[in-house]
Amino acid sequence: MTVTTERADATRTAQHTVDRQRSLLFPWVKPYYAEPLVIEEAEGVWVRDADGREYLDFFAGILTTSIGHCHPEVTARVHAQMKRLGHTSTLYVTEGQLDVAERVSALAPRGLSRAAFTNSGTEAIETAVMAARVFTGNSEIVALRHAYSGRSTLATSLTAHSPWRPTPSMVAGVVHARAPYRYRSPLGAEASEESQTKFFIDDLVEVIETTTSGRPAALLVESIQGVGGFIVPPAGYLAQAAEVIRHYGGLFIADEVQTGFGRTGSHWFGCQHDGVEPDLMVMAKGIANGFPVALTLARADVAEAWTSLSVSTYGGNPVSMAAAAATLDVMVDHDVPTRSDVRGHQVRTALEALQAKHSWIGEVRGRGLMQALEIVKDPESREPDPARTRALMEAARDEGLLIGAGGLSGHVIRMGPSMLVTEDETREAMARLARACRTADGAA
Ligand SMILES: Cc1ncc(COP(=O)(O)O)c(C=O)c1O
Numbered sequence: 001m002t003v004t005t006e007r008a009d010a011t012r013t014a015q016h017t018v019d020r021q022r023s024l025l026f027p028w029v030k031p032y033y034a035e036p037l038v039i040e041e042a043e044g045v046w047v048r049d050a051d052g053r054e055y056l057d058f059f060a061g062i063l064t065t066s067i068g069h070c071h072p073e074v075t076a077r078v079h080a081q082m083k084r085l086g087h088t089s090t091l092y093v094t095e096g097q098l099d100v101a102e103r104v105s106a107l108a109p110r111g112l113s114r115a116a117f118t119n120s121g122t123e124a125i126e127t128a129v130m131a132a133r134v135f136t137g138n139s140e141i142v143a144l145r146h147a148y149s150g151r152s153t154l155a156t157s158l159t160a161h162s163p164w165r166p167t168p169s170m171v172a173g174v175v176h177a178r179a180p181y182r183y184r185s186p187l188g189a190e191a192s193e194e195s196q197t198k199f200f201i202d203d204l205v206e207v208i209e210t211t212t213s214g215r216p217a218a219l220l221v222e223s224i225q226g227v228g229g230f231i232v233p234p235a236g237y238l239a240q241a242a243e244v245i246r247h248y249g250g251l252f253i254a255d256e257v258q259t260g261f262g263r264t265g266s267h268w269f270g271c272q273h274d275g276v277e278p279d280l281m282v283m284a285k286g287i288a289n290g291f292p293v294a295l296t297l298a299r300a301d302v303a304e305a306w307t308s309l310s311v312s313t314y315g316g317n318p319v320s321m322a323a324a325a326a327t328l329d330v331m332v333d334h335d336v337p338t339r340s341d342v343r344g345h346q347v348r349t350a351l352e353a354l355q356a357k358h359s360w361i362g363e364v365r366g367r368g369l370m371q372a373l374e375i376v377k378d379p380e381s382r383e384p385d386p387a388r389t390r391a392l393m394e395a396a397r398d399e400g401l402l403i404g405a406g407g408l409s410g411h412v413i414r415m416g417p418s419m420l421v422t423e424d425e426t427r428e429a430m431a432r433l434a435r436a437c438r439t440a441d442g443a444a
Contacts, residue, residue, distance in 0.1 A: 014038040014050035028166075032405070033397060042069030045418050045425050047402065055397070056417075056429045059404040063226070063258050063370065063416035066286030067330045071420075074289050074326040081322035089313050090117075096321035103328050104287070105297060107268045109277040114303030116296045117316035121257040121284035122150025124294035125220070128280040129154060131298055132218035132251045135305040139173050140216040142208060142245065146179040146408060148227030149220065149255065158220060161227065161408055177207040179225060180233035183363045183374060184382070196234040204241055208248050218253050218280070219245035223270025226258035229412030230372035232365055238274035251279035251302065257294075258370070261286040262336035262419055265344050265368025273367070291323035336419040340368035343426055347371045347415065350430035358437050360388055369421070372406070373413040384411035391443030395436035401429055 017038045021029070031037065038050040045068055047057045057069070067074070081096075088094055101115035116127050133139055141158065143149065149158035156164065157171035160179075180200040183189045187199050208216060219241060225231035242252040259270030260283045271278055279302055284294035292314070314320070348364065348371055355361040355373070362376035375392065377383040389411045396403050404414040417429070 017050065033394060037397065037402075044068040044070075045421050053400065055400045055402050056425060056432065057402045058415045058417045058429050059402050060417050061290060062285065062404065063263060064285040065290050065418055066261055066263070066336070067289050067327055067334070068418035068420050069290075071289055071326070071330060073330050074291075074323050077322045077326040078291075078319055081319050085318045087314075087317060087319075090311050090315050094316065094318050094321070096318050096325065097316035100321050100324045100328065101295075103325075104283070104295060108281060108297055109269065109272060111277055111299050112281055112297035113300050114298045116298075116303075116312075117321075118294045118296070118312050119292045119314050119320075120150065120294050121255075121282065122152050122155045122294075123312075124257070124282035124284055124296045125149050125155055125158065125253075125255065126152060127296040128253045128282050128298070129158075129218065129220070131280060131296070131302055131306055132253060134308075135302045136215075136217045136249060136251065138213075138215045138217040138249065140212040141174050142204070142212065142216050142219045142250070143174060143176050144179045144221060144225070145176045146181060146225050146228035146231060147176070147220070147222060147255075148225070163408075163410075164227070173212075175207055175211045177204040179228060179231055180237045181225075181228075181231045182234060183365070189363070193234040194236070197236045197240060200234070200237055201240045201244060204244055208244070212248075214248060216245065216248055216250040218251045220253045220255060222255040222257070223259040223273070224264065224367060224370060226370075226414075227406050229374060229407035230366045230370055230414055232367060233274075236274065238271055238276045242276050242278070252276065253280040253282065254278035255282050257282060257284045258416070261331060262340050263368055263370050263416065265341035266337050268337055270367070287327065288320055288324040289327040291320045293317075293320045293324050331419070334420060337368075340370075340419050343417075343419070343421055343423070344368040344371060346423065346426050347430065350426075350433070354434060354437050358441065360385060360440075361437075366415075369419055370414075370416050372415065374407065375411045375413065384409040386410040388440055388443045389413060392436055392440040395439035396433060398439070399432040399436045401432040401436065403433070 018036050039047050041048040045057050047055050143158045145160040147160045149155040153170050157169040157174045160176045254271040256269050264270045281297045351364045361373050363374040366372050375385045375389040377385045386409045406412045406414045
């Protein structure tokens with residue numbers, strides 16, 4: 001009896017919180033689910049809602065709690081730092097910022113020795129694009145269709161998803177080449193990897209030659225397109241794309257906001273799967289386990305070309321840097337690239353078994369602990385099925401599993417849990433997903 005009353009009260013509280021959000025915030029702050037989830041507590045890969053229900057978190061706040069919610073090492077070092085020094089701005093020098101810069105630079109592909117800290121992936125991209133423009137003296141930026149780059153005016157222009165663009169592209173000189181999206185390639189998904197790479201590289205060349213002055217400042221590429229639905233480029237694409245942009249005098253900017261820090265398995269950064277050494281690289285999300293930290297790394301000569309003033313009030317904040325340093329320590333100690341590989345393989349095997357049972361799973365794709373399901377009406381037409389995707393999201397929630405959505409039509413399921421997720425937790429998550437898939441079988 002008491003339990004029922006407590007539950008009813010908790011439900012009213014959660015609904016009240018959702019109602020308050022709807023009346024207080026911009027409508028674009030749009031949570032998942034028909035009945036949004038109010039999260040109150042979390043630990044590791046588990047989160048608890050306002051009703052006391054627990055969920056296995058296989059989306060990690062958009063691939064951000066890289067070592068799990070409220071990791072004790074991060075919490076302890078943040079607390080300690082807050083007692084010593086909480087804020088300086090970039091007008092003063094702090095050791096913490098330099099330590100993180102040095103350590104990420106050591107993990108990154110060769111040559112990226114200069115760092116600029118900001119607070120979000122959006123800002124890191126703004127910084128990289130500005131640096132490329134200053135260095136080359138050129139202004140046009142080549143991005144890819146299906147890209148997501150953030151929410152500033154420039155970033156929404158670089159973003160190539162109409163649902164994420166509140167206005168028409170407001171920034172001149174941004175052009176988009178085809179995304180290396182094999183499943184939806186005009187060549188057919190079954191075409192060889194080599195022919196796919198050639199097709200998408202030829203398109204990139206044509207876009208530069210026909211829609212720019214022929215002197216672009218940069219090419220911006222996500223090593224795996226995240227919001228686009230974990231679109232993995234065919235082997236050789238990133239390396240050849242870097243050659244192409246350099247041939248035309250531009251710089252190669254790797255967007256590692258989602259793919260960085262071991263997420264894709266085996267390597268620390270996604271572009272390393274193709275052996276690319278970018279001229280600029282942007283990171284955010286997993287770098288500080290949820291603290292607002294973003295980083296742009298650049299070649300020294302590129303960074304040194306930017307001599308005009310710039311400041312970031314919160315960039316390199318000492319508390320954020322303590323979180324980043326603790327996260328890096330844990331990631332290195334646990335060798336997260338290897339963990340992502342092993343657990344990613346476990347997830348992938350389970351997803352392929354689900355695909356064999358449900359014809360509406362058109363493709364399973366991803367790398368490491370970044371795995372996706374593309375949901376289609378049927379495998380022949382490959383027509384995207386956002387309605388079933390939403391049904392699967394809701395069914396997974398009912399089973400106590402949090403997963404994410406993506407893709408141009410919101411028809412891709414994305415998974416990217418903490419890289420410290422255990423074998424048992426992964427097995428449990430996949431069992432919950434299997435039950436959710438059976439429920440989604442009945443969805444229109
Ligand atoms: C690949 C990529 N780049 C940039 C961003 C923008 O990052 P933020 O939301 O921190 O501004 C995102 C966010 O999802 C992203 O996925």
